[in-house]
Amino acid sequence: MSSIRYRRAQAEAERAARWAGALTRLSLILISFLLNGDFHPDLLPGGEGSNFQQYLGLTLWVTIIVATLYLPPLRQMEGSFGIYANWAFYTIAIASAAWSANVESSMMKSAAMLIVLAGAWRLTLTFPWEELLACVQHGLFSICLFSTLMAIFVPSIGVMSDYLHAGQWSGLFASKQTLGFCSDMLLYLSTFRLMNDRRNRYSWIGVALAILCLIGSGSRGSGVLAVAAVLATYAMRKWRALGCILAFVPFILTLIGALLISYLLYTQNRFVVIGGAWLDFTQRTYIWQHALRFFWDAPWFGFGVNGFWTQRNVKDLFLERYQWFLDNYHSGYIAILMETGLVGYILFAIAGLCFALRMNRLVRGRALPERQTSFAIIFACLLYIIDFTETYFMRSTNLRTTMLAIVTALAFSRPLLPSPCRGAGDLDQRRKVPPLRLRRGLASASEWM
Template structure:
């Protein structure tokens, strides 16, 4: 009788474990599918509508399942939390309240998803999840661009003939291809397991970037790759670190001097732009001038380009072409767009958050030498550069902003963990972090 009872108890425990395992797999698939949607996968319109409508209840379920950890993660960066709060209440002063009502919710939704990713997957888990998403996106994009050019290739405008794959537009595809290249290169360098698969996906990412004709994303990728020599810098002896660091500073200053001395050649002949970035500088000046009419809190999230405040820009500048095409214009500069929407206060809060995140990331990387922390550094640098010429991440509800928010929480938690370590552990910083035992695939 006792044996039967024990057997029944063991069976019940196994059943519960199986159910938890199944639920965990379902959760990963659901999170990955919605992350792909937020990153700009161009699903058929009925699917897009369904995903948008169901994203709120699904996200609520995901967040509630780990709400204590999400609350803890959200409180780690007060600046980013306050930025989203101001965006949410910006309906009170918005120039287009009906638009702000909708977009403030999507902005907060993006933040919640970012906090959820940070606590549910961590940085290593996000790298793995994104490798699947980026890999699928690249493969399907190549297939769509070659097999169904009416869908995967831009058909009209100045960008006609450039690949956009399964993404909404070509600049987003170019930016995502660069992010994928960064990720697959690090995975190929770090892990022996599936190295050739990562190299193959890296090559496809670079090919996709080339056919997308995204020159800003390509230039940003080249700059980011210059960080690779610093990856193992802090593992060296003190004298070697000094020599390598001094050499890196000298090379960096030399490169900056060469770039500044040949700026016109780089912009015109290499990037295909003029000294005014194809007319962007004059319109940026006008945007700042119009934004200064509401300097402190801006026109509300999503409020500037959907209100009368932008009429002059959309009528008497080259931005008028987007109005005729029925497409909402943006500043083609994430920082200016954030200033237009949430003013100096919003821009300052983002600046505080970014500087804090950068400092914490560098600190954590020096302490741990972890590959996922170096990935965060490279991704942050890439998003910073791309945001100077496009409005894909900063202050948006996009997948790239979700990634940034998740970084703020995940890095803050790791920073707090490291700074609270005993003094004995802090005295040997180079031994803290990921080891080969943590990653058997390295062996």
């Protein structure tokens, strides 16, 4: 009798896991479609300023959190200094709403950030890696497909008409830059998957569609970054040592960001002088300098998430000086400094160093499949480069921010030995994973990362 009950319970658990897996896949595809940037106002129920995408996206993340409770764990988080540094940074960011000048707005962003981070980490620990990438690819593919159709058949929405970007595609989005970023991510993901299966027709179509959208949106920078990411991934498979070097790029970029901020604070310039040339990066340095003028008002813990640009005096002063306004730092590094202060920036830098040491350990010890380590390193490098002129680090729901949390969780977790019901073949495969090894000076430092 007990064996019958056991088999019945096991069958019910397997059925629940199948439904949970299907629901998680669907939710992740929709998230990858919805949470990349603001859609064109004419496509949103509430028009311009609507939070429809964010609310629907958060509902999907809650769905994923609940659904993954019915999935068997595949990975387990390892207690280490590196993971504690990441938790400390995100804790500061989420808690910063408490000292924000605009508590209501900051609390909403903090709550959204907490939900998305919890969902991303649950997803990493319970969902197969290859399926995760496939779902993200499906969402981005849908974006580029519908954006192409919109640009061709509904140009009043899909094509920009302002004097700066007239004739360039924006597709489903309010800005052509967002379509460019989605296209470069689709190009990288599709090419990444083709490296293992060149007969994958879907990925070949994805590459063609991404290139078409990159050309239509005029996003040359995004295209160059995507091609560089593909070449770096290919090179990492040939030379493992390259992965160990590239793992330190995010940390180095964080230090360069700190130097740039120090330069702007010291000189009070609205531009960067390089070789006698005055660079303002399409007036982004105006935004940076305006924000940094207020740095000493809250140097240690910052103004809180969503607590700086929402201040009336900050906005009015910028409008008075430049006659235009964007509530966006256009630099992820300055966003971290202004919203979490020096304490947050230092924790962010420490987390980046721990990530580098951890990835070195994984690459040298072959403790993760090569595809996973290469994707984690290259994606982190891409996001850290992009955040010099865009703001993704402190976004609460954006897909790129979520993917950074996912690769971080991947780096600081380890595969679990499967339960007997998953099959002896899987158990033998997991037991063949070699132990982590390091040589020379990095060994002692990375043991506790």
